[in-house]
Amino acid sequence: MALKNEHITVNKYTRPGAKRGSTKGIILHYTANPGASADNHRRYFGNGGGGRYAGAHIFIDSKESLCIVPLNEVCYHANDVQKYVGGKAYRGASGKLGANANLSTIGIEMCIEKDGTIAAATFNQAVEVTADLCKTYKLDTDDLYRHYDVTGKNCPAPWVSKSSEWTRFKNAVKAKLGGKTVTTASKKKETAADKVKGTIKTLDKLNYYDGPRWNKATGTVAKGTVLTVTDRIYVGGAYQYKTVSGTYITASSKFVKFTAK
Known part of the structure; x- marks a missing residue:
């Protein structure tokens, strides 16, 4: 796996240290922080993340992929409340991931360029890392989610506004796994x-x-x-x-x- 382990110290905000159970999915995010690198985010979350309960397991930029929290630990990356349905917090994939996706998923953050785009090199590294994780945890592209799919947050924003990019990502992962490409989501x-x-x-x-x-x-x-x-x-x-x-x-x-x- 093209992934370097540079784990931050345990703290209550960004690495609580609690162990996860089984891995049922992988959730893709973007940093919404133009120009900041994976290491910039490692240092930020290593210093407590501004006192917010937030983070991710992996940060990827155009040069490297860093695992800052062990993959078998909980990260606060996909249980935020963005909207309510029937008086309850929306959980788009609760049938597969459970009511709190933080307990059953790995979170990957993609860094964005100064112009707000996801660089081709970042995209490609995210494909490599995600495919390796799928092989490790016996997952497929059906087990990949955008943050948007789980809580309704506009994340990764470039893949929410242009769903064909999300489909392209899943197709690239599928190809790495040796399978057929998935149906184009943008046509659904x-x-x-x-x-x-x-x-x-x-x-x-x-x-x-x-x-x-x-x-x-x-x-x-x-x-x-x-x-x-x-x-x-x-x-x-x-x-x-x-x-x-x-x-x-x-x-x-x-x-x-x-x-x-």
Whole structure:
């Protein structure tokens, strides 16, 4: 892995020292700090990050990739409250990552140039690091998220305003993993439904939800349950199936097996 370990000291704001459980995803961010390098951010967060509960595991610029917090530890990078749905903090991928994504993900921050862009070299290094992490933790591009996908924050802003760049990134990671490229996200509209007819069989115990944005878990489905589905919804950077009963469940092939009718 093209990654240097330069861990900051444990402190309550930017490296709390708590251990994480399993790794279910990787979340991509940008620093929103034009011209500042990965090492600039290492020193900033090493000094307590201005007394804010914030940070990330990895910072990448056009020259280097630095791991400033051990990957098996918690970072405060993806549980911020940006908007509310039904009176509760929006969590776009809670069905896969849990209610607090900090406990199940690795956070990667990409540094931006003085003009606010993500340099090609930074992009390429982020691809390399992300692909290596996917191999290490047995993840795929379905397990990659923008900060935006998880809490609704405009981050990484260049990939929110231009979703084709996010797709290009995932395609590049997919190529490193030896797989086919992913469907172009820029051609999808959130919550647009693909009319599908068939059944799914759950491969694990799963939550089901009352709406297509992981709004509220209304129950659980046992492993091995067969459900009839009518739609496949793209929302929050991931697909969900709509069942005949009107509930929603993840469409990830890691958790359900679809059979067409």
